Amino acid sequence: MAGPKALAAAILLSLLAAAAPAKAQTPLTEGIQIGLSTDNVSITAGFSGADLTIFGSLENPDPLVARQGRYDVIVVLEGPPKPVVVRRKDRVLGVWVNLDSETFENVPVSYSVATTRPLQDITEPNSYKQLSLGASNLYMQPADAGDSPATIEEFTAALRERKGAAGLYSENVGGVQFLSQNLFRATVRLAPNVPVGTHKARAFLFKSGLFIKESSAQLEIRKSGFEQSIFRVAHDYSFLYGVFAISLAMLTGWLGRLIFRKD
Amino acid sequence: MGIYLPIAEISVNVFVLLAMGAAVGFLSGMFGVGGGFLITPLLIFYNIPPAIAVATGANQVIASSVSGVLSHMKRGTLDFKLGGVLLAGGIIGSTAGIYVFAFLRRLGQLDLFISLLYVVLLGTVGGLMLVESINALRATRSGAAPVLKKSGQHNWIHRLPLKMRFRASKLFVSVIPVLGLGAGIGFLSSIMGVGGGFIMVPALIYLLKVPTNVVIGTSLFQIIFTSAYTTLVHATTNQTVDVVLAFLLMAGGVAGAQYGAKAGQRLRGEQLRALLALLVLAVAIRLAIDLFVTPPNLYSLSSAGLN
Numbered sequence: 001m002a003g004p005k006a007l008a009a010a011i012l013l014s015l016l017a018a019a020a021p022a023k024a025q026t027p028l029t030e031g032i033q034i035g036l037s038t039d040n041v042s043i044t045a046g047f048s049g050a051d052l053t054i055f056g057s058l059e060n061p062d063p064l065v066a067r068q069g070r071y072d073v074i075v076v077l078e079g080p081p082k083p084v085v086v087r088r089k090d091r092v093l094g095v096w097v098n099l100d101s102e103t104f105e106n107v108p109v110s111y112s113v114a115t116t117r118p119l120q121d122i123t124e125p126n127s128y129k130q131l132s133l134g135a136s137n138l139y140m141q142p143a144d145a146g147d148s149p150a151t152i153e154e155f156t157a158a159l160r161e162r163k164g165a166a167g168l169y170s171e172n173v174g175g176v177q178f179l180s181q182n183l184f185r186a187t188v189r190l191a192p193n194v195p196v197g198t199h200k201a202r203a204f205l206f207k208s209g210l211f212i213k214e215s216s217a218q219l220e221i222r223k224s225g226f227e228q229s230i231f232r233v234a235h236d237y238s239f240l241y242g243v244f245a246i247s248l249a250m251l252t253g254w255l256g257r258l259i260f261r262k263d
Numbered sequence: 264m265g266i267y268l269p270i271a272e273i274s275v276n277v278f279v280l281l282a283m284g285a286a287v288g289f290l291s292g293m294f295g296v297g298g299g300f301l302i303t304p305l306l307i308f309y310n311i312p313p314a315i316a317v318a319t320g321a322n323q324v325i326a327s328s329v330s331g332v333l334s335h336m337k338r339g340t341l342d343f344k345l346g347g348v349l350l351a352g353g354i355i356g357s358t359a360g361i362y363v364f365a366f367l368r369r370l371g372q373l374d375l376f377i378s379l380l381y382v383v384l385l386g387t388v389g390g391l392m393l394v395e396s397i398n399a400l401r402a403t404r405s406g407a408a409p410v411l412k413k414s415g416q417h418n419w420i421h422r423l424p425l426k427m428r429f430r431a432s433k434l435f436v437s438v439i440p441v442l443g444l445g446a447g448i449g450f451l452s453s454i455m456g457v458g459g460g461f462i463m464v465p466a467l468i469y470l471l472k473v474p475t476n477v478v479i480g481t482s483l484f485q486i487i488f489t490s491a492y493t494t495l496v497h498a499t500t501n502q503t504v505d506v507v508l509a510f511l512l513m514a515g516g517v518a519g520a521q522y523g524a525k526a527g528q529r530l531r532g533e534q535l536r537a538l539l540a541l542l543v544l545a546v547a548i549r550l551a552i553d554l555f556v557t558p559p560n561l562y563s564l565s566s567a568g569l570n
Binding site: 047084089096098161162228235241242250 | 267268269270272274322323325326327328329330333334371372375379487491494495496497498499502504506507509510513514516517518520521554555556557558560561562563564565566
């Protein structure tokens with residue numbers, strides 16, 4: 001199959017210069033923009049992960065602050081939210097059995113972060129909590145809020161750990177680079193098992209550790225090709241798909257006998 | 264060469280799957296079994312999710328059973344009436360099995376249940392076969408003629424009501440055990456992805472006293488339809504049938520089966536049975552070890568939206 005396919009969702013941004021006259025106040029507030037040149041990305045069957053590049057720009061940056069490198073940008077690509085069950089195995093009569101479980105609502109299937117610097121250098125842990133920003137600060141809502149906080153905490157940690165191990169939650173420190181005073185480029189990782197669906201790209205701007213602004217864009221990730229058609233048919237026309245699977249098996253068995261008959 | 268399985272959603276090596284199908288086809292040709300009980304555990308060892316391994320295994324079994332039935336039809340060693348009654352039971356059992364399957368999957372206990380069933384059934388059948396074939400081997404070595412189990416002896420099964428006559432099998436027996444046997448096999452088919460031949464064949468011979476020559480054809484006949492039904496229901500309720508995976512296994516399987524059948528003719532019956540018993544036991548032990556060994560990760564995630 002096709003090898004890893006580098007993806008570049010190039011983003012074209014009207015740099016602000018052109019649109020600037022709109023506001024003529026003296027202390028211009030900073031803003032941030034990202035945009036994707038395409039709103040959908042197709043990955044093929046042989047997809048083995050790739051980097052997705054997102055371009056963006058700062059609006060009205062203060063040249064002094066920019067020169068001192070006190071602007072920080074965090075870009076997140078968040079997969080569609082889905083309910084997830086986390087199960088823990090325990091030993092019962094020597095056999096490992098799934099015993100306890102915890103269901104979480106609306107857990108992003110994937111969550112890739114790219115930052116200008118390590119997260120702890122950008123701002124306080126508390127502002128991350130408030131923004132629900134970063135894999136370790138994402139709020140995971142348990143379906144059954146009645147469970148003990150210790151249990152919920154344990155399963156939340158396990159959920160993050162498993163997502164990280166599967167490459168679905170990742171962090172790319174230094175993945176955001178300023179190309180000029182205004183322009184930046186963010187590289188987020190798409191895991192080989194990146195889920196299909198509507199992903200949300202969000203960019204957060206910080207100035208000297210203070211959160212300034214957020215901007216977001218949507219991106220549809222689709223699987224393309226023969227395999228994806230099969231998947232869609234299996235889900236949308238499951239009865240016909242079953243009939244097809246049976247016919248294929250019967251035909252193969254019959255042909256096998258015709259071709260290899262020994263009696 | 265890698266190929267992406269659309270339903271299992273993982274990349275696998277085409278040649279590994281073809282070889283797996285061919286190896287199991289070879290063994291099934293050699294021993295006259297469908298091979299579902301080998302395919303499903305092998306797929307699980309190859310990291311295919313158990314739910315998909317089971318449903319796809321059922322699909323693959325159809326292909327090997329069809330080619331087997333065709334040759335039995337030609338030889339006339341197939342009792343359609345007996346097969347039909349077994350099938351009626353099979354549909355009932357399979358339907359029950361699908362519900363249990365979906366229920367266990369929601370509970371998160373499906374993988375465990377599949378492994379336990381495999382360990383218990385394969386362990387029992389393999390153990391019994393090994394003992395039987397070793398005894399037979401000893402008997403032939405000491406010069407005594409192999410003693411066949413005496414058929415025609417009546418047991419409690421033959422005292423049950425609702426008797427029916429099965430002409431091709433020269434049998435006059437209650438439909439209750441026939442339906443029950445069919446239902447049991449249907450249940451296993453939907454939960455384990457097996458055709459159930461390895462249980463059906465001894466049960467028909469020893470419990471119902473069906474003449475050996477019609478047993479395999481009849482068992483294969485009913486397995487085709489039970490597996491087809493199982494495949495269809497898995498496809499509609501669980502969406503776990505992977506045709507790409509199934510096709511690779513079938514393609515390898517139908518080719519392998521012919522060579523296996525040829526190789527099988529060179530071995531003696533009790534040697535074959537001893538080998539098959541060892542194979543069955545090896546699979547059971549391998550699955551049992553996995554149940555007891557501490558898993559590398561105690562936590563697992565699954566999507567909550569199933570069914």
